[in-house]
Structures are given as C-alpha cells and as structure tokens.
Amino acid sequence: MSVDKETVKKIASLSRIAVTEAEADALVPELNNILGWVEQLGEVDCSKVEPMTAVIPNKLRLRDDVVSDGYVRDKVLANAPAAEHGFFGVPKVIE
Amino acid sequence: MAEIFELGIADIRSGVASGDFTAKEVAETFIDRVSAAKSLNAVLVETPDHALAAAEATDKAKAAGETLGKMAGVPIGMKDLFCTEGVATTAGSLILDGFTPQYESTVSANLFKAGAGMLGKLNMDQFAMGSSNETSAFGNVISPWRRNDGGNTDLAPGGSSGGSAAVVSGRICPAATGTDTGGSIRQPAAFVGITGFKPTYGRCSRWGTIAFASSLDQAGPMAHDVRDCAIMLESMAGFDPKDSTSLDLPVPEWEASLKSDLTGKRIGIPKEYRVDNMPPEIDALWQQGIEWLKDAGAKIVEVSLPHTKYALPAYYIIAPAEASSNLARYDGVRYGMRDLPDGAGLQDMYAATRESGFGPEVKRRIMIGTYVLSAGYYDAYYTQAQKVRTLISQDFDKAWESCDLLLTPTAPSAAFGLGEKSDDPLAMYLNDVFTVPSSLAGLPAISVPAGLDRQGLPLGLQIIGRALDEQGVFNAGLALEERASFVAKPEQWW
Numbered sequence: 001m002s003v004d005k006e007t008v009k010k011i012a013s014l015s016r017i018a019v020t021e022a023e024a025d026a027l028v029p030e031l032n033n034i035l036g037w038v039e040q041l042g043e044v045d046c047s048k049v050e051p052m053t054a055v056i057p058n059k060l061r062l063r064d065d066v067v068s069d070g071y072v073r074d075k076v077l078a079n080a081p082a083a084e085h086g087f088f089g090v091p092k093v094i095e
Numbered sequence: 096m097a098e099i100f101e102l103g104i105a106d107i108r109s110g111v112a113s114g115d116f117t118a119k120e121v122a123e124t125f126i127d128r129v130s131a132a133k134s135l136n137a138v139l140v141e142t143p144d145h146a147l148a149a150a151e152a153t154d155k156a157k158a159a160g161e162t163l164g165k166m167a168g169v170p171i172g173m174k175d176l177f178c179t180e181g182v183a184t185t186a187g188s189l190i191l192d193g194f195t196p197q198y199e200s201t202v203s204a205n206l207f208k209a210g211a212g213m214l215g216k217l218n219m220d221q222f223a224m225g226s227s228n229e230t231s232a233f234g235n236v237i238s239p240w241r242r243n244d245g246g247n248t249d250l251a252p253g254g255s256s257g258g259s260a261a262v263v264s265g266r267i268c269p270a271a272t273g274t275d276t277g278g279s280i281r282q283p284a285a286f287v288g289i290t291g292f293k294p295t296y297g298r299c300s301r302w303g304t305i306a307f308a309s310s311l312d313q314a315g316p317m318a319h320d321v322r323d324c325a326i327m328l329e330s331m332a333g334f335d336p337k338d339s340t341s342l343d344l345p346v347p348e349w350e351a352s353l354k355s356d357l358t359g360k361r362i363g364i365p366k367e368y369r370v371d372n373m374p375p376e377i378d379a380l381w382q383q384g385i386e387w388l389k390d391a392g393a394k395i396v397e398v399s400l401p402h403t404k405y406a407l408p409a410y411y412i413i414a415p416a417e418a419s420s421n422l423a424r425y426d427g428v429r430y431g432m433r434d435l436p437d438g439a440g441l442q443d444m445y446a447a448t449r450e451s452g453f454g455p456e457v458k459r460r461i462m463i464g465t466y467v468l469s470a471g472y473y474d475a476y477y478t479q480a481q482k483v484r485t486l487i488s489q490d491f492d493k494a495w496e497s498c499d500l501l502l503t504p505t506a507p508s509a510a511f512g513l514g515e516k517s518d519d520p521l522a523m524y525l526n527d528v529f530t531v532p533s534s535l536a537g538l539p540a541i542s543v544p545a546g547l548d549r550q551g552l553p554l555g556l557q558i559i560g561r562a563l564d565e566q567g568v569f570n571a572g573l574a575l576e577e578r579a580s581f582v583a584k585p586e587q588w589w
Contacts, residue, residue: 003466046482049485090444
C-alpha cells in the first residue's frame with residue numbers, strides 16, 4: 001500500500017506533530033520507502049505463530065495496592081514549563 | 096608504567112587499592128582529558144565535581160581501611176540517556192532542553208554505589224535513534240579515529256552510544272555506560288576499537304533510563320577490554336522492583352569466573368549472516384575469528400537462522416511502534432520545552448512543541464510507529480512483526496540445540512565518514528543487520544575489537560549467547576581478545 005500526502009497529514013495529526021506542506025511532501029517518499037521495505041514481512045507464513053509478548057520469560061509483578069500520592073509533588077513539578085498552585089499549567093481547554 | 100589516562104577499570108581499581116596513585120589523581124587526570132577533548136563534541140555536560148567527590152570518598156574509605164567497591168576510584172562517562180539527579184539530561188534532544196532529573200536512574204545509582212564517579216554526560220543519537228551520532232540536537236560526535244590516507248575526514252563513532260564510544264577509545268574516560276536497543280553498544284564499540292557488552296534483556300534495570308523501545312532497551316558497559324566490561328556490568332546489573340521487566344536473579348561474579356579455554360564449547364556460524372556486498376576484509380576477519388576460537392579449544396559448527404533477513408524489517412516496525420508510545424510523554428506539559436504559539440489551544444501546543452523539539456529521525460520514527468499501530472494496519476504490520484519476532488527467537492532456540500555460542504561480525508563495514516549515509520535512512524538502518532536479531536531475542540552479546548581494515552580502521556567480532564549466559568559470552572570474547580591482541584589506538588589530534 002502507498003502513503004499519500006493526506007495520509008501523512010493524518011499520521012502527523014495522530015502523532016501530535018505539526019508539519020508544513022513542504023515537510024508533508026518530503027515525508028511521502030520517505031515513509032513509502034520504509035513501509036515498502038518492511039512489507040517484505042508479509043512473505044512470512046505466520047498463520048500458526050503466536051505474536052511475541054515477552055522476550056525473556058518473566059512473571060509480571062504487581063505493586064502493592066496502596067494509595068499514595070508519591071509524596072514528591074514538588075519534585076514532580078520541578079521541571080514543568082508552567083507550574084502553578086501545585087499543578088501543571090496548560091492553556092485554556094474549555095471556553 | 097603506563098600513564099594513568101591509558102588505564103582501564105581493572106588497572107585503575109588495583110592502582111588505587113594498592114596506593115600507586117590516589118583516586119583523586121585519577122579523577123583529575125580524566126577531568127583534564129575531558130576538558131581537552133571538546134573538539135570531539137562527545138561530552139554534553141562536564142561534571143568534574145561529581146568525579147572528585149566520588150574520588151575523595153574512595154580515598155577516605157581506603158585510608159580508613161574499609162572494603163572498596165568494585166568500581167572504587169574509577170570515574171566514568173555517562174550516556175545522556177540515564178537520568179542523573181541534579182544534572183541536566185537530554186537524550187540528545189531539544190525537547191528535553193532544561194530538564195534536570197529529580198531522581199537517579201538505577202543503573203547510574205548502582206555504579207555510584209560501587210564507587211564510580213561521573214566525568215560527564217555523553218552525547219548520543221537523539222533518543223538513541225541512529226547508528227552514526229548524526230541525529231543529536233547538539234551536533235555530531237566525531238570519532239577520534241582517522242583513516243590512514245593522510246586526510247582528515249571526520250568519521251562517525253557509530254551510534255547511538257557514539258559519545259561513549261568516542262571517549263573510551265580516545266582514553267578520555269576509562270569506561271562509559273551505553274544502551275543497546277538494536278546494536279547501539281556493539282556497533283559503536285566495533286567502529287572505534289573498544290569492547291561493548293549488551294546483557295540479557297532484564298539484567299539491567301530500565302528505571303530512570305529514558306525509554307526508546309521498552310521491549311528492547313538494555314544498558315551495558317563500554318570499556319577497554321572484556322575484563323573491564325565484566326567488572327562494570329556486575330556493578331550495573333541487578334534486580335530492581337521499580338522495573339517490571341527486571342529479572343529477579345542474583346548477579347553472577349562474571350569477572351572472577353573469566354576463562355578463555357573453550358574446550359568442549361561449540362561455536363555456531365550462522366550461514367545467513369553472509370550478506371551481499373560485505374567487504375572481503377570482514378569476511379576474512381570472521382574466518383580468522385573461527386580459527387582463533389578453534390585454537391581456544393572450541394568446536395565450530397554451521398548453523399542456520401532462517402529468519403535473519405526479516406529481523407531488520409521487524410525491528411523497524413516494533414521499535415518505532417514502542418517509541419511512538421513512549422515518546423507521547425513529551426507534550427510540553429510536564430517537563431522539557433514548551434512551544435505555545437499565540438492564541439494556541441492545548442492540541443496546538445502539543446503539536447508545536449513536538450514539531451520544534453524532536454529532530455527529523457525521531458519524528459520519522461514516531462510517525463512510522465503511529466502508522467503501524469493505527470486502526471486498519473495494526474494486524475498487517477505490528478502483529479505480523481511480533482509473530483516474526485517469535486520466529487526469530489525460535490531460530491536461536493533451535494541453534495542452541497547444536498551450539499553454545501554464535502560468532503558473527505559486529506557490523507557490515509568499518510566506520511564511515513560523517514554525512515556519507517545520512518541522506519538515506521534505509522542505508523543507515525542496514526548497519527545494524529548483525530546486531531538486531533539478538534536484540535529482538537533479548538540475548539546477551541559482545542563486540543570485541545579484532546583487527547583493522549586497509550584504511551586502518553577497527554573492525555569488531557560479535558559473540559552471541561543464550562539468555563542469561565553472560566559468562567559464556569564473556570569467556571569466548573576473552574578468547575578472541577587474547578588472540579587478536581588488538582592494541583591499535585587513535586592518534587591524538589584533538
């Protein structure tokens with residue numbers, strides 16, 4: 001299958017990455033090259049194969065079911081571009 | 096006696112322990128080396144105070160007669176993918192500009208606990224995406240090596256752990272941390288003539304290591320030789336309850352058990368690793384490696400890993416898919432940069448921040464990952480790639496029925512010039528053709544410097560082992576090292 005400019009713009013939007021018209025044009029052949037190359041995987045008969053979920057057998061451990069706020073609020077906020085009143089600040093979401 | 100800056104981990108540690116020199120002298124030596132090597136662009140942040148503080152602690156402990164740690168007195172370079180408390184960490188990306196971790200990664204904490212100090216944070220391909228160190232937002236790392244043609248073409252140190260490779264080969268740091276997702280420790284180690292080790296997936300905690308592809312990323316040592324890698328990995332590895340994929344197993348004493356006699360070992364030569372257009376020198380070196388391992392007592396057997404040709408395409412679906420998810424956290428809200436155009440809403444802020452913060456290769460991979468995970472394509476791409484990954488892993492399982500370890504070249508070429516491949520992402524991806532399959536299977540592997548090509552540039556050989564058989568990999572690596580007697584070093588021009 002082939003990726004066109006509209007698809008590139010849609011992927012960019014899903015990826016939350018702004019692209020200019022020129023960038024979208026440039027990405028069309030780049031993505032097509034890479035996707036065309038990975039499509040060779042379709043040759044492999046995998047009808048009886050389970051997809052890999054864990055590369056090394058390992059039992060998933062669960063954390064103790066304990067409520068905690070982490071007690072590190074200030075550290076969590078220390079790198080925020082805009083922290084106010086103990087929260088992350090973002091542009092207005094609801095009018 | 097050799098100058099201090101020429102020494103590796105084992106020699107520094109024993110020199111400090113026996114009182115030949117103090118840890119402070121060692122730290123000062125390397126602090127000077129780091130600040131004199133700025134033209135290589137390998138160090139993003141210098142941390143002399145950290146190295147000195149660790150050295151003083153070691154000297155004090157020695158004076159008090161205390162038992163010294165495994166890395167006592169050894170200052171190291173830290174790949175900038177490891178979060179280090181109070182020291183800027185960027186993963187080579189502008190999007191983390193200004194980020195100062197409030198916590199220490201488990202790997203760096205383990206190394207510091209073992210007595211190591213930190214000389215600086217090392218440049219790398221942005222978010223570990225690259226094989227040449229040309230994707231860093233802070234400029235290319237330049238390899239200390241030059242071709243022997245009398246020219247001064249700047250060469251790639253390999254990637255993504257290119258800063259680590261450059262400082263160890265230039266004797267600017269005695270050792271450095273690296274991380275390997277598809278070959279990012281082994282390929283740069285081969286390019287600059289040092290030893291690099293990727294342990295079994297889960298040996299080293301990923302906690303506090305900036306994530307690229309979580310099912311593949313593993314930290315490992317980059318050092319002068321096999322012994323130094325064994326010492327350093329013992330200090331880095333270990334169970335960590337903070338990483339759910341960390342293996343709850345004791346860390347073996349790899350250094351104490353090093354043994355280069357391979358009597359009784361069967362070494363597999365995978366026939367599918369003979370790729371088209373491989374330079375004859377690499378083929379010849381591989382053959383030489385076979386002779387060396389025979390000389391060490393091993394038996395050579397040919398094995399088949401039939402799905403080898405599908406490893407790279409599977410990797411370039413799985414790794415971007417995981418990256419697109421991991422890198423969703425860089426949104427301009429919680430840390431790093433924020434680009435907020437006038438009047439922009441939340442969604443516009445995300446898109447603008449990510450547009451200006453990520454480099455082209457990172458954006459390309461995020462978009463590939465988003466595409467292969469999107470509705471309608473998930474099964475055709477992602478599920479299929481995960482199934483092929485199962486087959487690749489089964490190929491190795493089958494090979495282990497007839498051999499104990501595998502011998503292959505590390506990379507399909509010697510180091511190339513900066514800029515020579517950067518226009519073609521696919522050509523760049525092919526650099527990892529020999530390292531990616533073992534990464535997909537989570538297996539331990541080492542690259543050992545084994546010879547020089549006709550341009551005078553290093554070439555590496557790779558040993559791959561069964562899951563958790565780090566010892567076997569180290570031992571075969573040692574057998575190669577003893578026979579290759581690789582002593583070439585870059586001449587200091589920087």
